Amino acid sequence: MTAPLTPPPPPNHQPPHHTWQAPPADGAVGPAGYQEDGPGMKTEVREAAVITVAMALGGVLLGVLWWWLAPHVPLISDAEAVYLKDTEGEQAVGVDGTFTLLALGCGLVSALVVFLVRRRGGIPLVIALTLGGVLGSLLAWRLGIWLGPTQDVAAHAKEAGKGVTFDAPLELNAKGALLAWSVAALLVHLQLTALFGPRDPNPYDQPHQYPQPPQA
Secondary structure, X not given: OOOOOOOOOOOOOOOOOOOOOOOOOOOOEOHHHOEOOOOOHHHHHHHHHHHHHHHHHHHHHHHHHHHHHOOOOEEEEOOOOEEEOOOOOOHHHHHHHHHHHHHHHHHHHHHHHHHHHOOOOOHHHHHHXXXXXXXXXXXXXXXXXXXXXXXXXXXXXXXXXXXXXXEOOOOOOOHHHHHHHHHHHHHXXXXXXXHXXXXXXXXXXXXXXXXXXXXX
């Protein structure tokens, strides 16, 4: 009978620790021993919900500004029909343009605020910026129409009288403007995150630890 070539380890010998071992159950430490950052999915979802509500309520400001700054479309009546007083005017285009420019500004401001509050992006934040911008734009659209002249053009013309100029109802003909807030917020937030956001550590830059051979 021959003796084994490798002697058995002593009783108090501990097995070597391998570098690439399974992370703990809470997932706080990743491969190569570096700490994973981020507030966690529950916190991100909670923050996204707050951002969505805040942007939706910001639609009140957008609606008021749109009603205040949008050009007026003049109408005139001959007691039988209502006509545009200035058939070559561009007031209707200006109404849509005003809403679009204001929505783009809201998107820039909201993206900047979100980035300053939470520099690390994430899918919940992207969803919040998209949904919040759409909800805010819808609220602004309906609020501006409600604040503007009455939608009953015939009654308004009758009240104004024959040959008297009055303002047309506030309308948004280019419905694509309702997406301007979300698109601007996403693009600006993406650029800010790419330029100034934190960088994830590269696991290949971590020093490797190799297990030591057991000592006899």
